[in-house]
Amino acid sequence: MLLIRCPWCGPRDEIEFRYGGQAHIAYPADPDALSDADWADFLFMRDNPRGPFRERWYHVHGCRRWFNAVRDTSTHRFVATYRIDEEPV
Amino acid sequence: MCAVRYWRAAEPKTTYEVVIVGGGGHGLATAYSLAKRHGITDVCVVEKGWLAGGNMARNTTIIRSNYLWEESAAIYEHSLKLWEGLEEELGVDVEFSPRGVLNLAHDLGEVRSSMRRVHANRLNGVDAEWLTPEDVAAFCPLINISPSLRYPVLGATLQRRGGTARHDKVAWAYATRASELGVDIVEHAEVTGFLRGPGGRVEGVSTSRGEIRGAKVALAAAGHTSELAAMVGLRLPLQSHPLQALVSALYEPILDCVVMSNKVHVYVSQADKGELVMGAGIDAYNGYAQRGSFHVIEEQLAAAVELFAIFAHAKLLRTWGGIVDVCPDASPIVGWSGIDGLFLNCGWGTGGFKATPAAGWAYAETIATGEPSELVRPFSLERFTTGALIDEHGAAAVAH
Numbered sequence: 001m002l003l004i005r006c007p008w009c010g011p012r013d014e015i016e017f018r019y020g021g022q023a024h025i026a027y028p029a030d031p032d033a034l035s036d037a038d039w040a041d042f043l044f045m046r047d048n049p050r051g052p053f054r055e056r057w058y059h060v061h062g063c064r065r066w067f068n069a070v071r072d073t074s075t076h077r078f079v080a081t082y083r084i085d086e087e088p089v
Numbered sequence: 090m091c092a093v094r095y096w097r098a099a100e101p102k103t104t105y106e107v108v109i110v111g112g113g114g115h116g117l118a119t120a121y122s123l124a125k126r127h128g129i130t131d132v133c134v135v136e137k138g139w140l141a142g143g144n145m146a147r148n149t150t151i152i153r154s155n156y157l158w159e160e161s162a163a164i165y166e167h168s169l170k171l172w173e174g175l176e177e178e179l180g181v182d183v184e185f186s187p188r189g190v191l192n193l194a195h196d197l198g199e200v201r202s203s204m205r206r207v208h209a210n211r212l213n214g215v216d217a218e219w220l221t222p223e224d225v226a227a228f229c230p231l232i233n234i235s236p237s238l239r240y241p242v243l244g245a246t247l248q249r250r251g252g253t254a255r256h257d258k259v260a261w262a263y264a265t266r267a268s269e270l271g272v273d274i275v276e277h278a279e280v281t282g283f284l285r286g287p288g289g290r291v292e293g294v295s296t297s298r299g300e301i302r303g304a305k306v307a308l309a310a311a312g313h314t315s316e317l318a319a320m321v322g323l324r325l326p327l328q329s330h331p332l333q334a335l336v337s338a339l340y341e342p343i344l345d346c347v348v349m350s351n352k353v354h355v356y357v358s359q360a361d362k363g364e365l366v367m368g369a370g371i372d373a374y375n376g377y378a379q380r381g382s383f384h385v386i387e388e389q390l391a392a393a394v395e396l397f398a399i400f401a402h403a404k405l406l407r408t409w410g411g412i413v414d415v416c417p418d419a420s421p422i423v424g425w426s427g428i429d430g431l432f433l434n435c436g437w438g439t440g441g442f443k444a445t446p447a448a449g450w451a452y453a454e455t456i457a458t459g460e461p462s463e464l465v466r467p468f469s470l471e472r473f474t475t476g477a478l479i480d481e482h483g484a485a486a487v488a489h
Binding site: 040044053056071076 | 314315316319324325327328329373374375376378380382383384414417436456473474475476
C-alpha cells in the first residue's frame with residue numbers, strides 16, 4: 001500500500017485516497033472555438049509516461065480535499081505532493 | 090520424452106514487409122494470421138523481453154463473449170468461435186476448456202442489467218442464460234446462496250461456451266506455427282525509436298539489436314503502447330495501470346467453472362493443477378512497475394471468501410501484476426494510427442487474453458489490406474473525435 005502525504009493531513013494510507021488522473025488540465029478558455037479534435041484532446045487524450053507524472057489525488061476519507069502529486073510511475077514512489085493553489089513542483 | 094520443436098530464434102534481417110512490435114499473444118496471433126490467411130510471411134516480431142512474458146503470462150485466462158454492445162459481441166464472439174477451433178487450427182493442445190462462465194448478480198440493479206445483457210447476447214447470437222439462485226447452486230454447488238449474506242446471490246448469467254485456456258501454450262502454439270510459415274521472432278530486441286521517411290512516414294524501428302526496416306509497423310505492446318507512441322509524437326487516450334492476480338496453494342478439484350462477481354468484485358477459476366486463480370480490478374493509479382498495492386489483493390480475497398466460505402482455509406501462494414492499457418470507454422483501439430506506415434492494436438485493458446485469436450485475425454487483415462477489418466472498424470482511434478464510443482464499462486461487466 002502506498003503511503004501518501006496529504007498536504008494538509010500528513011502521511012496517510014492509500015485506502016483513504018481516491019486517484020484523479022493527470023493534473024493541470026485546464027478547462028478550455030473558449031469552448032465554443034474548439035474543433036472536434038480539440039475536444040477529443042481535452043476530454044480523452046492523456047500523457048501516460050513511464051517516470052515522473054503530475055497527477056491529482058483526493059483525500060476522500062480524510063480532509064476531503066484535492067491536491068496534486070508528482071509520482072514516478074516506474075517505481076510508484078512519490079516525489080512530492082503539493083496543494084492545488086501551489087505552483088507545480 | 091520426445092523433443093518438441095518450437096519457434097526459431099531468428100537473427101533479424103534488415104528489412105521486412107511487416108514489423109510487429111510486441112511478442113505477446115496479440116502480436117504472435119497477428120503474425121500467424123498474416124502468414125496463414127494473407128500469405129504475408131516476410132514478417133518480424135520484435136519482443137523486448139522473452140516471448141509472451143508480459144500480460145500473456147500474467148492473465149487469469151478467462152474466455153467469454155457475453156459483452157453488451159453489438160460491436161463488442163461481434164469481435165469477442167468471433168474470438169470464441171476461433172478458440173473453439175484453435176486446437177485443430179494450430180495442431181496443439183492449448184487446454185481450451187469451455188467449462189462455463191457465471192456472472193453473479195447481487196442486487197436488483199445487477200439483476201436487471203444482467204437480464205438485459207442476456208437478451209442482448211441472444212439477439213447477437215451469443216449463448217446466454219439467466220439462472221435463479223437455485224440454478225446457480227445446482228450449477229456450482231460451492232457458491233453460498235444464503236439470502237442472509239451481505240451481498241446475496243440473486244441470480245447469475247451463464248455462458249456455457251465460455252471458460253479458460255492455458256495461456257503459455259496459446260502463445261507457444263502461435264509462435265511455433267508462425268515461425269514454421271517463415272515469420273522471424275526476435276526476442277530481447279527492445280524498440281528504442283522509429284525510423285521515419287518522407288512526410289514522417291514510419292519505415293521501421295531502431296532496436297537494441299539494430300535497425301529493422303518494415304514497410305508497415307504494427308504495435309501490439311499493450312501497457313507499453315503509450316511509451317512507443319510518444320516516440321512518434323502520438324498522444325493516445327490510454328492510461329497504463331497495474332492489474333494484479335493471485336493463485337492459492339494447490340487443492341483438490343472443487344470448482345469446475347469460472348465465477349465472476351462485479352459487485353463483490355472477484356473472478357475465480359481453478360487451474361487443472363489445483364490452484365485457485367483469482368483476479369479483480371486494476372489499481373487506480375497509473376503504474377509501470379508490474380506490481381500493485383496489497384489492499385487490492387486483500388479486497389479480492391475478502392470477496393472470494395464472501396462467496397465461497399470454504400476459501401477461508403485456502404493459503405495464498407503468489408501474487409503478481411501486469412500492466413494494462415485502458416481506454417476511457419474500456420474498449421480497444423485497432424486500426425490505422427493516423428501516421429503512414431503505423432498501425433495500432435492497444436487499449437484491450439483487462440480483457441485482452443480472450444480476444445487473442447480475433448485480435449490477431451482482424452489486425453492482420455487491417456495491416457494486410459490497409460483497410461480496417463469489419464470486426465474492428467468501430468474500434469478506430471477516430472471514435473474519440475467523432476464521439477462514437479463503445480462504453481463497455483457499464484452493463485457488460487466491469488471485470489473483463
